Amino acid sequence: MGVAADMLRAYVAPRAVFRARLGAGPREDRALVVLMAACLLIFVAQWPRLQRAALESGQDFQMLVGGSLFAWLFMVPLLAYAIGTISHLLARALGGGGSPYGARFALFWALLVASPLWLLWGLVAGFIGPGLQLTLTGAVALAAFVVHWSLNLWVAERT
Secondary structure: OOHHHHHHHOOOOHHHHHHHHHOOOOOHHHHHHHHHHHHHHHHHHOHHHHHHHHHHHOOOHHHHHHHHHHHHHHHHHHHHHHHHHHHHHHHHHOOOOOOHHHHHHHHHHHHHHHHHHHHHHHHHHHHOOOOHHHHHHHHHHHHHHHHHHHHHHHHHHHO
16 A cells, blocks of 8 residues: 555554564665655755745745754654664563664654644645644644554554
8 A cells, every 4th residue: 555545544553553564574775665654754844944044034934944854864864763663662661572673764754644634734824823723733743653652652562
């Protein structure tokens, strides 16, 4: 099944979708593509917010996008690999029996599944601006990421 369909299905049956994705075997190339796709979508989600910030403050939009590009496509992937490995070490200390790949992929897949909500958050940030709507949208996106990461990590460490 396609990635977009699996992303949608992950909101209905997150464990089954992740188990199927993880069952394809440890493929670091696929994990990296999932991570980079998630980071790219979240980077694009920043554009409306950055445009609003540029218009309000007089800053150069291209400079703001350049900083966001560096952060989301160069720094966040490195941090995600570190966080994924650390989450495996913590899970192993608590009795988990999975692999470092499974724990990393759990984080990467959760980022990708939650990325459409971050796109919505970016639109709200750009068009509506600060306020209750932005806070609620951000909370929903963050909650989706945390819930999916927790469920994915549980599945990864129990296999």
